[in-house]
Amino acid sequence: xxxxxxxxxxLEALLKELRRLPGVGPKSAERMALWLLGPDTERAFSLSxxxxxxxxxxxxxxxxxxxxxxxxxxxxxxPLREGREICVVEQATDILPMEKTGIFNGRYHSLGGKxxxxxxxxxxxxxxxxxxxRIDTEKPSEIILALSADVEGGATTSYLAExxxxxxxxxxxxxxxxPAGGGLEHADALTLQNALSGRSKx
Numbered sequence: 001x002x003x004x005x006x007x008x009x010x011l012e013a014l015l016k017e018l019r020r021l022p023g024v025g026p027k028s029a030e031r032m033a034l035w036l037l038g039p040d041t042e043r044a045f046s047l048s049x050x051x052x053x054x055x056x057x058x059x060x061x062x063x064x065x066x067x068x069x070x071x072x073x074x075x076x077x078x079p080l081r082e083g084r085e086i087c088v089v090e091q092a093t094d095i096l097p098m099e100k101t102g103i104f105n106g107r108y109h110s111l112g113g114k115x116x117x118x119x120x121x122x123x124x125x126x127x128x129x130x131x132x133x134r135i136d137t138e139k140p141s142e143i144i145l146a147l148s149a150d151v152e153g154g155a156t157t158s159y160l161a162e163x164x165x166x167x168x169x170x171x172x173x174x175x176x177x178x179p180a181g182g183g184l185e186h187a188d189a190l191t192l193q194n195a196l197s198g199r200s201k202x
Contacts, residue, residue, distance in 0.1 A: 002175065011037070063134065065110030065127060066095045081105055082139040088131065090114050090148060098146065101189045106144075111136060114156040114167050115145060123159070131160075145173040 006012055012138055018029035036044040060066070061073035068074070075081070075095070083106030089095060092110045111126045125172060135143070145160055147153040164171050 018183075036098075048174075054161060057162040060092065060110075064095070064108045065112060066092045068106065075099070076107060081107065083107070085144055086134065086138070086140045086142075089146050089148050090153065090156075094146070097189075097192060101192045106142075107138075107140070111147075111156070114152045115159060116152045126156075128160070128163075132163075132167070135164075135169060140169060142170045143167075146172065147173075 007015065014033045014036075015026075015029050018024055018032050019026060021029075022034070036047065057069050058067055059069075059071075061068040061076055063072050063076045064073060066073045066075060083104065085104075085106035086097045086109050087098060087104060087106055088109045088111065089098070090111055090113060092112075094109045097109065098104055098108070104106075109127070109130065109131050111131070113126055115121060115123065115126070124162055134140075142163060147157050161171055161173075
C-alpha cells in the first residue's frame with residue numbers, strides 16, 4: 001500500500017483554517033493542529049467552544065468601537081467618567097493600553113485603521129464620519145489624536161487635524177515619546193503616560 005501523500009481530509013481542513021490566522025505559516029499550523037488533536041482532545045473542544053462563544057457574544061461598541069458584549073461598552077456606559085475629551089486611536093486594541101495607565105478619564109474613538117492608499121484604505125473605510133457625528137452631539141472639550149508615529153499614522157493625524165478645523169474644538173496630538181513606526185499596543189504604561197501628558201495642539 002503506498003504511503004499517504006497528505007493528512008486525512010478533516011485534518012487538512014483544520015490546517016487550511018489555521019493558516020488563515022495572522023502570522024501562521026504551514027509549519028506553525030501543523031504544530032498547532034497536531035497539538036490540538038493530541039491525546040488530550042478536550043483542549044480542542046475547549047478552544048472550539050471559546051471561539052464560538054466569543055464570536056456569538058462579542059461586538060464593537062456602537063460609540064467608540066471597543067469590544068463589548070452589548071450595544072455600548074462599559075467605558076462608554078460608565079457614568080463616573082468625568083472627562084469630556086475624546087481620545088482618537090487607530091484600533092480597538094489601542095484602548096486597553098491607554099486605560100491601564102489610569103491617567104485618562106475621557107472617552108475613546110477607534111478609527112478601525114489608518115489612511116493607507118497602497119492598501120486601498122481611504123477616509124470612507126475608517127470611522128471618521130462617526131467621529132464627526134460624536135463631536136456634533138457630545139460636544140467634547142478636546143480631541144486627542146493618539147495615532148502611531150509611522151508614515152500612515154502621521155498622514156491620518158494631519159488629515160484629521162485639517163477636517164476638524166471647522167468643528168470649534170481644540171485638537172491635540174500625543175507627544176512622540178512613542179517609538180517611530182510603533183503603535184500604542186507596544187508601548188509601556190510610563191511611555192503612554194508621558195505621551196498623553198505631553199500632547200501638543202495641532
